[in-house]
Amino acid sequence: MNPALSAEESVRREALDKLRHLGIDPFPASAYQVTHTTAQVREGYQEGMRVRIAGRFMNQRVMGKASFADLHDHTGKVQVYMNVDQLCPGEDKSFYNNVVKHLLHNGDFIGAEGVLFITRMGEISVNVDQLTVLAKSIKPLPAVKVDADGVSHDAFSDPELRFRMRYVDLVVNDRVRETFIRRTAIIQAMREFFNSRGYLEVETPVLQPIPGGAAARPFITHHNSLDIPMYLRIANELYLKRLIVGGFHGVYEFSRNFRNEGMDRTHNPEFTVMEIYVAYQDYLWMMDFTEEMLETICLRVLGTTEVRIGDNTLDFRRPFRRVTMTEAIFEHTGLDITGKTEDELRAFCISLGIEVNPAMGRGKLIDEIFGATAEGKYIQPTFITDYPVEMSPLCKRHRNNPELTERFELMVNGKELANAYSELNDPIDQLGRFEEQLRLMERGDDEAMYIDHDFIRALEYGMPPTSGMGIGVDRLVMLLTGNTTIQEVLFFPQMRPERRETGPNLSAFEDAGVPRDWVAHIIKAGYESPEKLAAAKPTAIHQVLNGYRKKNKLDIPALQLEEIQTWISSIQG
């Protein structure tokens, strides 16, 4: 009877003790060797076959001397049938009557051994003759029921609780487990696609002295023995290019990146990007490669290139449409940005109702126009190519137009999914672009990039022509699992930490000599702290507590007045 526990939790804790009294360890140490998964039972059914399975005991249906329950394991569930004569062939029926009917609870892990049969209702079941408690669950799982049509009743649906307690979410919501299995399948398909072409998976620093490779606010930490600030990476791009300088012809990394920015349904402070760099290739090749990769992943993981998301059906079948940035803006606004000055573009932005400020250069203004008018319109996979040079400081200038770059972004469902360049490998141009970023920073652009002099030095030693591509893994998983929030595809999305419950301090009572058994009752009786207890008259406490004991039929000795006086003098020190 701890006031911090719900009635159900108390019942389960009492069941622990009762099991121990019966000589059953609720948390046995020894391994339990299963012979089948529940899926193997369902698929390889043979009447009379003996199986040993293990999993969570769920949704028990007691019918007197017989009962049913579902045993859930990582492959699904199978029904177990327990009747008193099978489980207790001798005179002593107490295992069935006590343990099975009263001391097992929803969510307990059990092992079950028995023979297979099919019930009158036509369900494959295990007629259990050996049942082993493997681990008690002392907190009740949400009571989700799924009916014959697969409809969930009383689903565990509160997003806060689901994301804070993903372990519970995974147990009671099957779809969640499937989403994460598919996430891993997508990543594996991608990895196999790269490996089959001979590209090398690598690892590069997460802790970086300069947060380079992208424009974003970093998380800052401090290295004690070097006594310098360190940054969690916002990107790994500059390190992968160093490896191309070093002679690898193709490298890729699944990079967990960290950005100290807002959180919403498509942004988490840490997120995963797959970046790949291939020597001697350009962005045109990379478009072909990206199409092929996505088509392959879809076929491998989904068996089709079509994906339903919301009201849209996306098709990842090659080839994807290719549109230049200039064409895209013309298509959606009627404006041809070719040759337009910064002032003309700014005026156009204002006419579209886009907020502008003096820090915005020509490239930024074009990007704003695109973002406001065109970006959301590309539902089917579409490559947007040839971005203005100011927006792309790490990208090679376009072979036909020095104001543009050889860059593409892949837009899917109105959002950016991938980003790729013909990588800038001219060290002098690269330094100039970094210096331009510095000027933007001085103009007030807080997203401009830092200069990484070691990276410049690497380029000075020579980097082959290279194309690189980055793809948002979380967003890809969202698309291929039909989810619209990033939290649904991350096991543990970032949330504000829970406030620690500042409940009554139980040990403070024990320190004052109050018997352990009494502490919870004393709090429940209204004395929330030792100080409150000491402020009351000992005779009154004596009467209240013994009255409480009698009313609640507590199985602990009645209190003597002297004991209470001892506590109080102890509290008062």
Add this chain to the structure above:
RNA sequence: GAUCUCGUAGCUCAGCUGGUAGAGCAAUACACUUUUAAUGUAUGGGUCCUGGGUUCGAGUCCCAGCGGGAUCACCA
């Protein structure tokens, strides 16, 4: 960071213009040896997020805080 919105039993939710805290599932007890959202009968379970305020009286109205969600902004 801004705006809107939500916070009631273990879970999902009702609770009207302020008047004794409700349901289903879950739990407990009993009955029931092939049930399956098992069923039937009975019982227990609440700091109505927290703290102030208005009021004879607040789950309900007001203010502040905490936490979530949505929409923005920033970004991928």
